[in-house]
Amino acid sequence: MKISAPRGTYDLLPEDTRKWQALEAELRSVAALFGYGEIRFPMFEHTELFLRGMGETGDVVQKEMYTFLDKDGRSLTLRPEGTASAARAFIEHGLHMSALPFKCFYIAPCFRYEKPQKGRYRQHVQFGVECFGAPEPQADAEVIALAHTIIERLGLANIKLHLNSIGCNKCRPAFQQTLRSWLDERAPQLCETCRARLERNPMRVLDCKEEACARLSEDAPVITNNICLDCASFKEKVETLLEGMGIPFVRNPRIMRGFDYYTGTVFEFISNDIGAQGTVFGGGRYDGLVEELGGPRVPALGFGMGLERLLLAGGANGREPLVNDIYVAPLGRDMTAFCVKLCLELRRLGVAAETDLCGRSLKAQMKYADKTGATFTAVVGGDELAKGEVLLKDMRSGETASCSLDAETIAKTMTIILEVDEA
RNA sequence: GUGAGUGUAGCUCAGGUGGUUAGAGCACCAGGUUGUGGCCCUGGGGGUCGCCGGUUCAAGUCCGGUCAUUCACCCCA
Numbered sequence: 001m002k003i004s005a006p007r008g009t010y011d012l013l014p015e016d017t018r019k020w021q022a023l024e025a026e027l028r029s030v031a032a033l034f035g036y037g038e039i040r041f042p043m044f045e046h047t048e049l050f051l052r053g054m055g056e057t058g059d060v061v062q063k064e065m066y067t068f069l070d071k072d073g074r075s076l077t078l079r080p081e082g083t084a085s086a087a088r089a090f091i092e093h094g095l096h097m098s099a100l101p102f103k104c105f106y107i108a109p110c111f112r113y114e115k116p117q118k119g120r121y122r123q124h125v126q127f128g129v130e131c132f133g134a135p136e137p138q139a140d141a142e143v144i145a146l147a148h149t150i151i152e153r154l155g156l157a158n159i160k161l162h163l164n165s166i167g168c169n170k171c172r173p174a175f176q177q178t179l180r181s182w183l184d185e186r187a188p189q190l191c192e193t194c195r196a197r198l199e200r201n202p203m204r205v206l207d208c209k210e211e212a213c214a215r216l217s218e219d220a221p222v223i224t225n226n227i228c229l230d231c232a233s234f235k236e237k238v239e240t241l242l243e244g245m246g247i248p249f250v251r252n253p254r255i256m257r258g259f260d261y262y263t264g265t266v267f268e269f270i271s272n273d274i275g276a277q278g279t280v281f282g283g284g285r286y287d288g289l290v291e292e293l294g295g296p297r298v299p300a301l302g303f304g305m306g307l308e309r310l311l312l313a314g315g316a317n318g319r320e321p322l323v324n325d326i327y328v329a330p331l332g333r334d335m336t337a338f339c340v341k342l343c344l345e346l347r348r349l350g351v352a353a354e355t356d357l358c359g360r361s362l363k364a365q366m367k368y369a370d371k372t373g374a375t376f377t378a379v380v381g382g383d384e385l386a387k388g389e390v391l392l393k394d395m396r397s398g399e400t401a402s403c404s405l406d407a408e409t410i411a412k413t414m415t416i417i418l419e420v421d422e423a
Numbered sequence: 424g425u426g427a428g429u430g431u432a433g434c435u436c437a438g439g440u441g442g443u444u445a446g447a448g449c450a451c452c453a454g455g456u457u458g459u460g461g462c463c464c465u466g467g468g469g470g471u472c473g474c475c476g477g478u479u480c481a482a483g484u485c486c487g488g489u490c491a492u493u494c495a496c497c498c499c500a
Contacts, residue, residue, distance in 0.1 A: 002473095004491080059498050063424085081500080110500080115424080117494060126500060258499060268500095275494080282500060306500030331458060362459060364452085370460035379459060395460070 008114070008122025023307065023315055024107055026153055027127050031105040034146045036129055039104040041085040047075040053084035053293055055260025057201065064112040078111035081304060082128040083261070083286070084293070090132050091295035100133030100298075107307075119277030119309045127310075129283075130302035132290065137234050140265045140285060141241035143301055147269060147281050148247045150305070154315035159271045159280055162252035163242075164223070165235040166203070168263050169288065171228035176202055179221050189216055206254050222253045231264060238265055261286040265301065274312040281305040324376075324414045325352035326392075327369035331362055331381030339380055345407035351414065370395065376414055380405070392417070 005011055012020060028038070047067050054061050066078035079085055086104060089095075095102045110126050129146060131139055144161065151159050167175055180202045187195055194205045194213050206217045227235070242249055249267075257266045266284035274280075283303020290298040326346065330339040339355040346353035354374070356365050362379065369377045377393045384390045384405055391400040392413055403413040 007491085064498080112499080114498075115496095116492090117496095120499075124500065128500095276496085277499075279500060304500055309500060329459080361453090361457090363454095363456080366460040368460085374460095377459075381458065383458085391459090393459075398460085400459095 006122070008116035008120075010121065019311065020307070023154075023311065024127075026315075027105075027107065027150065030146060030149050030153060031129065033149070034103070034142065036103045036105040036131075036146075039086060039089060039106050039130075041082075041089050041106070041108070042079075043109065044076045044078050045085055045088065047077040049084050049088055049293070050077055050080060053087065053259075053261060053289060054081070058258050058260065060112060060258065064114055066111045066113055079108070080112045081110050081259075082106050082108050082126055083130060083259075083289070083302060083304065086128070086130040086302075087132075087289050087293055087295070087300065090130075090298075090300075091290060091293060096133065096290075096296050096298050101139065102132040103130070105129045117277065118275035119306070119312055121308060125307040126304045127307055128302060128304040130300060132300045133298050134301070135287075135299040137237035138241055140238045140301060141245065143283065143303060144238075144242060144249075144267060145245055145247060147283070147303055147305070151269065151280075151315075154310070156271075156310075156313050156315055158273055159269050159313060161247065161249040161267060161269055162255050163239070163249045163265075163267045164252055164255040165227055165231055165264050166223055166256065166262060166266050166284075167227040167231050171226065171231055172263075175221070175223055175226040178226060179203065179205075182221055183216075186216060189213075203256055206256065217254070224251070224253050234264060257282065257284055259286075261289040261292065263287045267303070269305075271309070271313045274309060277309065279306075280309045280313055323352055324411075324418055325354070325374055326376040326378060326410070326414065327365070327372070327374040328353060328355045329362060329365040329369070329377060329379045330356055331379055333359070334382075335380050335385070338385065342380070342407060342410075346411060349407055349411045351407075351411045375418070378410070394421070396421070 031038070047065070050061060050065065056062070060080050065080055068076060070076055085108075086106065090102060105128060107125065107127050109123050111123050113122060114120060116122060129143060131143055144163075148161065166172060180198060183190065183198055183202055183205060187198065189212055190198070190205065191213050197204045203223070205213055206220060206223075224232075224235075239249070239251075252268075255266050255268055262284045264285040264287065267282070268279045269281035270278045271280055272278060281303050282305075283301070285299070285301040287299040287301075290296065290300055328339045328343055328346075330336045336356070343353040343355045354369075354372075358364075360368070366377065374395055377395060378390045379393075380390060388405050389402055390405045390410070392403050392410065393400045394417055401413060401417065403409055
């Protein structure tokens with residue numbers, strides 16, 4: 001029986017990995033420009049962390065977590081997202097006593113038991129950014145600017161920033177009450193799932209895609225008009241700062257976010273041309289999370305970004321770097337010991353070197369060198385050994401250059417030829 | 424969890440209304456050129472036609488089930 005990769009997972013072959021490494025390098029570089037340092041946390045956590053952090057009502061927590069008991073009967077869960085872990089680490093290491101804000105990022109595989117489709121996997125990689133201890137709207141603007149810089153750097157044109165505020169724990173309950181009673185009166189017009197949602201989280205009705213619900217929610221009370229003065233003024237400041245930085249956005253009162261920990265600013269970067277799962281970044285402010293997890297009262301915000309979706313949207317440009325590498329072809333079995341040694345010496349000098357491992361004919365070796373993209377080849381036979389000289393072949397031009405048969409001279413000659421080629 | 428589409432070689436796909444040893448292109452290997460890649464030519468390896476069952480003298484083809492996969496709903500990154 002054939003064994004394939006589990007549902008919703010995928011392999012990255014060396015060819016694909018190049019793209020990922022290029023993308024990750026870009027992300028690390030942008031994070032550094034904004035003063036964010038990399039954090040790494042475990043792939044699994046106590047289940048409790050996610051229950052408390054993300055709220056027990058959401059779909060992710062209720063039915064999509066990879067939860068298991070370890071041998072001591074502890075309930076552990078493969079992380080479905082990174083924010084809870086980052087907050088836990090922040091608390092655990094007493095980082096509220098460090099220089100605030102504490103700004104960190106991560107590139108972490110996340111796990112959710114979902115039905116796969118385009119842009120959605122059971123294991124996906126998130127780049128996430130968290131900023132702890134910054135209460136001011138300029139923090140929101142900066143985090144959004146970071147996200148914006150990423151899409152700018154990657155040259156992704158068709159991604160739009162959607163911005164909203166879902167209010168704080170002072171004004172949100174009141175709005176939810178208003179909305180609930182408004183919807184209650186019109187309950188018969190709602191779809192089945194939305195009627196179920198009414199009690200628990202009426203705000204989710206607003207971004208339901210069911211036609212009837214969508215039409216109804218056009219006229220529904222809007223959060224933006226119902227948040228408290230503090231929230232409204234905060235929202236306005238964030239918008240003004242974004243405008244000042246020249247970052248375009250659209251006000252979208254339907255942006256909600258799925259996890260309970262969000263407060264105030266929420267945003268998504270949405271692409272229209274990567275299928276139904278168009279949200280590439282999603283994030284916002286979660287001032288209550290750290291305290292909810294047993295830490296001090298510290299405001300926080302951040303976003304998560306799905307790298308698979310970012311790549312779908314075109315953030316791929318993995319250009320192949322020009323490397324000085326050489327394929328050393330032994331001519332006949334007697335030459336293998338010499339070539340193996342020569343390759344090792346070349347590698348010590350920083351030259352990528354390969355030789356025959358399959359006992360192939362010269363022609364087959366040349367084909368291999370061609371297919372693997374070797375920049376240089378050198379054939380080593382009895383003549384070369386006797387004369388102490390080899391021909392270095394530049395595989396792009398086909399030209400050859402004679403050179404003394406020792407690692408150091410070969411390495412030097414290769415460098416010179418490459419420099420000439422570049423000019 | 425719900426719905427629809429698709430499963431034939433490593434990859435992309437042909438295989439009218441069932442009919443003998445299941446094909447092509449690309450890829451792979453070898454040779455043509457016994458000391459030099461790309462182009463060309465010749466040859467070769469590689470398939471339990473997703474799986475199980477049914478109808479039939481006969482199933483890649485028809486029927487049922489199942490699994491996988493893709494897209495969409497739900498939800499989210």
